[in-house]
Amino acid sequence: MKHEVKCVPLVSRRKIEVAVKRLADRLNRDYQGKHPLLIGVLKGSFVFMADLSRLLDFPVEIEFARLSSYGRGKETSGKVKVVQGLRTPVKGRDIIVIEDIIDSGLTAAHFMEYLKKRQPASLKLCALADKASRRRTEIAIDYLGFPVPDKFLVGYGLDWDEKFRNLPDICALEEDGR
Ligand code: IMP
Ligand code: MG
Numbered sequence: 001m002k003h004e005v006k007c008v009p010l011v012s013r014r015k016i017e018v019a020v021k022r023l024a025d026r027l028n029r030d031y032q033g034k035h036p037l038l039i040g041v042l043k044g045s046f047v048f049m050a051d052l053s054r055l056l057d058f059p060v061e062i063e064f065a066r067l068s069s070y071g072r073g074k075e076t077s078g079k080v081k082v083v084q085g086l087r088t089p090v091k092g093r094d095i096i097v098i099e100d101i102i103d104s105g106l107t108a109a110h111f112m113e114y115l116k117k118r119q120p121a122s123l124k125l126c127a128l129a130d131k132a133s134r135r136r137t138e139i140a141i142d143y144l145g146f147p148v149p150d151k152f153l154v155g156y157g158l159d160w161d162e163k164f165r166n167l168p169d170i171c172a173l174e175e176d177g178r
Helices: 013-030 046-053 106-116
Strands: 005-011 037-042 061-067 082-084 094-102 122-130 143-147 170-175
Touching: 013 046, 013 122, 013 143, 037 046, 037 106, 046 061, 046 094, 061 106, 082 106, 094 106, 106 122
Parallel strands: 037 061, 037 094, 094 122, 122 143
Antiparallel strands: 005 170, 061 082
8 A cells, every 4th residue: 555645844854953052052151161961861852962963062971772763653552661771870960851743742851750769860861852732741952943733743853653853844744634
């Protein structure tokens, strides 16, 4: 069966670049003299992490964590698991969690709780995009790139069925009928 998908540009690479620069400026102000640990949530954050981290002018360490994913679906299962934990100790560190997008908020909320238990010196959440209308739990985004509408998005790290992560712009994915 032929599978038709349509990608409609939503946030251009230029707009993403401006937002990432603005986030980096804020982090550069807030973390002067510190050496935080950036923890990217795989896989979606990899492009954002690469761009953001290169604009930071304080010493950083980079880690990644793998949480249970959506698989092929477009909705969260509501069950979140830390699949691949951290090799770098979190205790006493300044931690910045790097997320691609906050949707229901369940993934980030669960991960922030997981990290809080490990007693970091400070813990902040930095997300590129926020789909606030879909929230199912309360979650504070300390550093936000931009809000996005309730559409399924791909590109700049975001995937559908592991595809489209490499698109330089963020696009809304429209499947036949949706
Ligand atoms: P949440 O737990 O519902 O907040 O979902 C968080 C994760 O689901 C994000 O880190 C993304 O990896 C993925 N996700 C949420 N919305 C989208 C989307 O529109 N496109 C691609 N992935 C998404
Ligand atoms: Mg993600």
